[in-house]
Amino acid sequence: MKKPVILTGDRATGPLHLGHYAGTLKNRVALQRTHDQHLLIADMQALTDHADRTGQVRDAVLEIALDYLAVGIDPDRTVICLQSGLPALAELSMLYLNLVTVSRLERIPTIREEIASRGFGRAVPAGFLSYPVAQAADITAFRAELVPVGADQAPLIEITNEIVRRVNALAGEPVLPEARALIPEAGRLPAASGRGKMSKSAGTALPLSARPEEIAAFVRSMYTDPGHLRVEDPGQVEGNVVFAYLDAFDPDRVEVAELKARYRAGGLGDGAIKRRLDALLQELIRPIRERRVTFSQDPAQVLELVRRGTERARDRTRETRDLVFRALGVGAT
């Protein structure tokens, strides 16, 4: 039985954080046993809004690879590869750009919102407007059947499948498979303040390399229930960041349910739930941090792993590129 092919990855803008771990990295570690998983470090896509920060993008490649290895991604089970090392992705992107209209791209909700939130206005880089097409190239080049994405990114899978159907119609045969979004059950982790989600750009991220005192400070700063002044007062669980994190990380669901009931009824202090969460996060992050330190002592070896993964991915993506170009009759020689 052929394992289903998964493509996922990360924009190379900086190291990953606890939000990535909860939202996707943990899942990937599990998926690599049952799926043919590819992780794409998207350094070209990072340039779509970081064109003047190529140094940051380059540094992020190593950081992200370290994060992958530290959380338990096994390069023998998962192909870790670098987007800029895969010319077929650019070739397919340039081909697909002809199959999608500018107005179709402008209608994608995330594109519209990101153009607004980044303040691009009319000065949106052409590469930014076209990144959904580049993403379709990534997905189809790996002939991925499953693509783990957040719920807000489902429209990006839709445009990928529009391109897939257009290619197959032009070719007169099913050259490319359609992709299916794999939307995680867990929502995104809130920031410690409870305002917005954990985000590197907002400065609210807890890195996977966080030291014990950083973790402790992060938990201490968490928003709970401002009306819950004394231990014996009833407290609010909804919107309480500590409980959101316990929901995300505490393996003992029964105990968490009991804690919530006690907190609601009154008689459970913030200190107690924060101590529980701190212990949990310390235990979660410690081995990740330690493995990360070990791997970071030999960056050349880490980049060599990425290089080898990129070579494997190069074969696969070039094969798809040839398949698509041949099926469409592009390239005469």
Added chain:
Amino acid sequence: MKKPVILTGDRATGPLHLGHYAGTLKNRVALQRTHDQHLLIADMQALTDHADRTGQVRDAVLEIALDYLAVGIDPDRTVICLQSGLPALAELSMLYLNLVTVSRLERIPTIREEIASRGFGRAVPAGFLSYPVAQAADITAFRAELVPVGADQAPLIEITNEIVRRVNALAGEPVLPEARALIPEAGRLPAASGRGKMSKSAGTALPLSARPEEIAAFVRSMYTDPGHLRVEDPGQVEGNVVFAYLDAFDPDRVEVAELKARYRAGGLGDGAIKRRLDALLQELIRPIRERRVTFSQDPAQVLELVRRGTERARDRTRETRDLVFRALGVGAT
């Protein structure tokens, strides 16, 4: 002394015609002696408005290569290469898309006009809007210093040089040379009707494979001066298509000047000037047509020449790609 590098070429939408010969092919035959000339058969660019006609694009590759060889392009002096065989062009395109805004592309006069004339409206393919960026990738990938273009295409060289300056500024060193437009002295040939220019899409093109009777019919159909009814009447030279063609093709400038004077004064019939032009065009096209027939008897050999040219171009363009990516710090492994 290193010869200056020229890049030019043709969109792969169909065979070339007499208008191309007068406007550029003749020049290219001369330039290949003094310049390091590259001819790019732009099959990827042809898809920007022919995405659903890939068969036509593929057939055009052979037709154009035949035209090149027939007019005297020497594959030992000129590199004839195929755009879809050069992944570095797509890679540089995807990089450059991040350096240009959508509104900058929309402001390019030819893009604006072509969007209107093709009736794209808001449904313009993203690949069509971005083709100036792809063209900048073509030009810079060959590190071309001279680019022969029509006067209306000078803004496309301007945007190329904006990208060149942006790349060099980001790199902190002059990685890429700026390109200079080489604008031909001769304007474009009129259609036989005198309305508009010779154009394949308008159905007014005389192909380079035209048979003697096609050439004769083409010349017979030419618009002259509707007021010039009898031989002894004075006639108009301005707007007279036959004289436009004599200006373009008759090597005897003195004789043409005398003919114009006699035509203006009265006493020179349309029949006489058409016979002269017919003889000229027959003599011009006959050897081209004959060489074209010879080459077309072995299409595999012609495509092999293109394949070999594409390989040479692949080395050069990959070198530029590596140079630019390295200078910008893109691609860690």
